[in-house]
Amino acid sequence: xxxxxxxxxxxxxxTVLTMDDAHTVLPRADVLxxxxxxxxxxxxxxxxxxxxxxDATGGVVMPGMIDTHRHMWQTAxxxxxxxxxxxQYFVWYYLEHGKTFxxxxxxxxxLLSAWEGLEAGVTTTVDWSHGLQTVDHAEAAADALLxxxxxxxxxxxxxxxxxxxxxxxxxxxxxxxxxADEGKxxxxxxxxxxxxxxxxxxxxxxxxxxxxxxxxxxxxxxGATSDASIQLMHDAGFMTPETxxxxxxxxxxxxxxxxxxxxxxxxxxxxxxxSAGQGYxxxxxxxxxxxxxxxxxxxxxxxxxxxFSAMRTTLGADRSRExxxxxxEGNTVTQVHLRAEHVVDWATRxxxxxxxxxxxxxLEVGKTADVVLxxxxxxxxxxxxxxxxxxxxxxxxxxxxxxVLVGGRVVKREGELVGYDGAAVRSAxxxxxxxxxxxxxxSTWQAGMNxxxxxxxxxxxxxxxxxxxxxxxETREARGSLFGS
Ligand SMILES: [Zn+2]
Numbered sequence: 001x002x003x004x005x006x007x008x009x010x011x012x013x014x015t016v017l018t019m020d021d022a023h024t025v026l027p028r029a030d031v032l033x034x035x036x037x038x039x040x041x042x043x044x045x046x047x048x049x050x051x052x053x054x055d056a057t058g059g060v061v062m063p064g065m066i067d068t069h070r071h072m073w074q075t076a077x078x079x080x081x082x083x084x085x086x087x088q089y090f091v092w093y094y095l096e097h098g099k100t101f102x103x104x105x106x107x108x109x110x111l112l113s114a115w116e117g118l119e120a121g122v123t124t125t126v127d128w129s130h131g132l133q134t135v136d137h138a139e140a141a142a143d144a145l146l147x148x149x150x151x152x153x154x155x156x157x158x159x160x161x162x163x164x165x166x167x168x169x170x171x172x173x174x175x176x177x178x179x180a181d182e183g184k185x186x187x188x189x190x191x192x193x194x195x196x197x198x199x200x201x202x203x204x205x206x207x208x209x210x211x212x213x214x215x216x217x218x219x220x221x222x223g224a225t226s227d228a229s230i231q232l233m234h235d236a237g238f239m240t241p242e243t244x245x246x247x248x249x250x251x252x253x254x255x256x257x258x259x260x261x262x263x264x265x266x267x268x269x270x271x272x273x274x275s276a277g278q279g280y281x282x283x284x285x286x287x288x289x290x291x292x293x294x295x296x297x298x299x300x301x302x303x304x305x306x307x308f309s310a311m312r313t314t315l316g317a318d319r320s321r322e323x324x325x326x327x328x329e330g331n332t333v334t335q336v337h338l339r340a341e342h343v344v345d346w347a348t349r350x351x352x353x354x355x356x357x358x359x360x361x362x363l364e365v366g367k368t369a370d371v372v373l374x375x376x377x378x379x380x381x382x383x384x385x386x387x388x389x390x391x392x393x394x395x396x397x398x399x400x401x402x403x404v405l406v407g408g409r410v411v412k413r414e415g416e417l418v419g420y421d422g423a424a425v426r427s428a429x430x431x432x433x434x435x436x437x438x439x440x441x442x443s444t445w446q447a448g449m450n451x452x453x454x455x456x457x458x459x460x461x462x463x464x465x466x467x468x469x470x471x472x473x474e475t476r477e478a479r480g481s482l483f484g485s
Pocket of ligand 1: 128218246
């Protein structure tokens with residue numbers, strides 16, 4: 001029997017993107033959820049007595065989205081690093097201020113991030129939790145995730161120590177074994193391979209293997225991890241199908257071959273790669289190698305937990321590169337390779353595949369019922385609904401997420417999160433901000449948020465075609481030659 005908060009639910013009359021193997025789209029169809037599973041998909045379904053009815057007409061019903069790489073603890077600093085480069089991010093968190101975070105600060109960030117994801121229709125998130133400098137921090141991270149009715153994978157990491165150090169800690173291993181036995185959270189190990197030829201990270205991979213945990217790693221990050229990292233992992237036999245390569249944005253063809261041949265997947269964070277400098281968002285390359293792709297949003301210190309944005313920017317970046325590569329050859333692209341349907345697949349099935357969760361990522365009978373309804377009747381953007389994949393990727397946005405189910409439980413209804421104590425979350429996050437600002441002092445806090453402009457930042461380049469203002473002798477000379485005087 002279903003508990004009161006887990007009674008059957010039917011979403012009636014929406015355009016259903018099943019995301020099954022054939023990517024079947026059903027216009028005006030129902031999705032029935034019973035006991036946490038998809039019980040039926042079809043038209044005019046009979047439903048058990050007491051089923052909650054959701055009017056999905058005019059909307060799109062799709063599987064819950066999956067973010068495979070997100071530093072949730074950093075959400076307590078939402079937007080702080082909007083103008084950072086990756087170097088500034090590294091300096092701030094890794095070298096200078098990451099240690100300032102207490103367990104309650106990790107808890108606050110995770111709590112906010114977890115609700116934020118659900119609100120946007122992201123039903124599963126990998127918490128790439130690399131601020132776990134003590135096991136108390138890890139307990140706080142896990143407790144926050146378990147306090148929110150979403151699906152989470154805790155990817156355990158610690159940027160304050162070498163991966164060979166913290167993975168060897170019996171307390172860390174004990175935590176991981178205990179949380180694995182509880183079975184409430186997915187678990188991974190999260191660490192990077194610097195390319196040091198002595199390969200000190202080998203010991204961490206061995207711990208992962210011993211504990212039976214997948215590894216997620218920032219790979220192909222300009223200035224940080226490289227082809228040498230991939231080669232070390234490959235030579236030692238640590239590239240496996242469950243390995244997730246985050247970014248993979250500055251790798252050569254040989255590395256992509258190694259990832260493809262060993263069955264791993266790439267987590268692309270397009271907004272991050274475009275802005276922080278890991279390398280060009282790599283889908284235009286990895287799709288040629290048949291490497292599975294999932295999407296991610298990385299961190300709210302720059303961006304938000306919004307996979308609509310991930311889909312949109314990934315389509316744009318892929319197509320942009322395809323056009324530019326053609327232009328270099330003097331050619332014109334007349335048909336693009338990457339379609340809206342592909343990025344919707346990556347945001348759903350792609351994530352499920354990366355996490356080895358065959359029960360997620362599609363709406364088929366027997367699958368776990370993580371379901372999203374996109375519907376906003378008050379919005380002029382909600383119609384006409386002609387191309388449902390195009391609608392999801394380019395027209396819809398997080399505010400259009402009407403209903404969200406996780407494991408059959410309604411966690412967002414009629415546009416409102418269920419059970420979200422916003423005042424408590426806000427208060428926890430405000431305490432964290434106050435703590436951080438107090439610990440580093442106001443001028444350091446302000447300087448961190450407002451990085452200095454580059455030396456030449458104020459220069460306006462001389463332009464010989466300018467009529468009204470001439471800034472240099474060269475420009476005057478150029479004007480002279482232009483007008484023959
Ligand atoms: Zn990251």
